[in-house]
Amino acid sequence: MLTARHVGGGPVPRRFALLPLALAIAAALCCGRGPAPAPPAPEPTSERSIGQGRLVGFVSEDGAHVWRGIPFAKPPLGELRWRAPLAPEPWQGRLEALRQGSACVQFAGPGGGADGAKAGEPTGSEDCLRLNIHAPRFEPESVPRGRARLPVMVWIHGGGNSVGSSAVYDGSRLALAHGMIVVTVHYRVGVFGWFAHPALRVPGTSADDRSGNYGTLDLVRALAWVQQNIEAFGGDPDRVTVFGESAGGTNVFSLLLSPRAAGLFHRAISQSGGAWTYSMAEAENPIDAPEPGHELSSSEITERLLVHDGRASDREQARSELAGMSDHELAAYLRGKSARELLAVIDAGKLGGMYSIPTLLRDGTVLPEAEPSEVFAHADRYNAVPVILGTNRDEDKLFLLFSSPAVTRLFGLPLWLGDEDLYDATAEYQTLIWKATGVDEPAAAMRAAQGPSVFAYRFDWDDEPTVLWMDFSKMLGAAHAIELPFVFGYQSLGPATRFVFDESKRAGNAELSRRMMSYWAHFAHTGDPGRGRDGNQLRWEPWSNAGEAAAKYMVFDSQEGGGLRMASETVPRDQVIARVVGDSRFPSWRERCAVFRSFVRWSERMDQAEYESVGDGACRAHPLERSR
Secondary structure (H helix, E strand, C coil): CCCCCCCCCCCCCCCCCCCCHHHHHHHHHCCCCCCCCCCCCCCHHHCEEECCEEEECEECCCCCEEEEEEECCCCCCHHHCCCCCCCCCCCCCEEECCCCCCCECEECCCCCCCCCCCCCCEECECCCCEEEEEECCCCHHHCCCHHHCEEEEEEECCCCCCCCCHHHCCCHHHHHHHCCEEEEECCCCHHHHECCCHHHCCCCCCCCCCCCEHHHHHHHHHHHHHHHHHHHHCEEEEEEEEEEECHHHHHHHHHHHCHHHCCCCCEEEEECCCCCCECHHHHHCCCCCCCCCCCCCHHHHHHHHHHHHCCCCCHHHHHHHHHCCCHHHHHHHHHHCCHHHHHCCCCCCCCCCCCCCCCCECCCCCCCCCCHHHHCCCHHHCCCCCEEEEEECCCCHHHHCCCCCCEEEECCEEEEECCHHHHHHHHHHHHHHHHHHHHHHHHHHHHHHHCCCEEEEEECCCCCCEECCEEHHHHCCCCCCCCHHHHHCCCCECECHHHHCCHHHHHHHHHHHHHHHHHHHHHHHHCCCCCCCCCCCCCCCCCCCCCCCCCCEEEECCCCCCCCEEECCCCCHHHHHHHHHHCCCCCCHHHHHHHHHHHHHHHCCCCHHHHHHHHHHHHHHCCCCCCC
């Protein structure tokens, strides 16, 4: 089975005056950043004391107290690379928590990195395990205590688990709007965050060290830090909500699955995530093994490193070289590589530096060995807390705009839709399979297992403007990541704003944002989005398994698009496949098979045998291929 999956993120340019929403959203919300601005002045009233020492933050433009770059783990450097994170060291004196922590090591997006790295070059640091805190402004003596403590929301950024940073997410407005603490965290990504190799499982290592799930364990360590320290900022450690988008939403699923995260959080929100994991064979084996590994498995990467170093001339000689190395020698060799050397054998790719690597590994310790669908069927086998699961109606338009043959492009930049029917059909089915695997299937399983504490949504807003000849409401619509400004409460994306938000609809957009923030906040406060914090919005009903007509999810849209409403339609995976086969908007089987290939590659909801048999074997003429 082919297993490369798309779990989030997107193209990540910084600023291009004529680029549409696909680039603007990613630039403003996901990963790429230009040089960091000068740090703000420390605010004396923000001084707090925690177990690591005293620290001081600043006041944001919106009037919140903010603390940036707080270490929540010991830097995973040297011998600590590819090990479970350790508790952080205390500091001397007072820490001025004014600067963003470095992004974790990754490829810079088209806009470059904050450290000056050019597009496609390594950027960031392995010393990156830091978090930011946004809170209402309190004098030290008036920080909430006891029953007055505020709920905490811990945000996990997206980026395909290979790029991304918390630095572009400002939680100030969300914190201020409804009295909450918003924490944003960094975690190791890509080959630094998920890497399982037998040579790393030497005597003296723990089960967590041997798991390969270092990015997941970073999130667990951050949640443990919150439990230990958030009361100093007025937060309630008994009301912690994890929430994230794209890969961040997928990581929320991993925390629901992980026994290591038990008791560290109490509600969860997955925005455009997926319940996807990898086997240890996929993570470790060569691609030509009897049980094939991923094209970027640890075996494949290690072989590439030896060839890149000149210690081997080809794949076979690399294997011979490895056969003569002890586990100790190989572990030392891998840890002796610089971050740049490790990334040198990985293609930076075309999606803003993202690359596909096995992540969220079913190691049996940090994550269960069983598939998520099996685990979510039993409430005693996962962290069965209240959950919200959601996707956007047009998720894949963000990516299709730069890859679909239905789009006319010039120098790689999309100009208009050459075949609107084909474009819409492709986006529809690729998004439906995303919804089936990221919302419908896990929600139905969890509802049966844990009862009516499961909620779902679909984001339908598509009120983007037309700029010149480009109608962004059709080209992107309710695309991947477009809900983020509404959740965090802003409508400014710098120079790209005019491609995303129609100024004449500012009031309506602000109202939709207010409603979403109110639901998210009430869920964080109570574990039930209900009617929002003010109590006068439409009741958000739990997911129901009581038949096709039963209410299942909330639809978020502008008033012109139908407003807020409960809906019931779901499309099971097999029906999605059947619809693709019968949809006349596809000119030929070539286009249908392209959709099915995306099912295999990005969601693993179709295996190779099923792909080759669909349509009585019609897709055999368009074979799936592995790349080295």
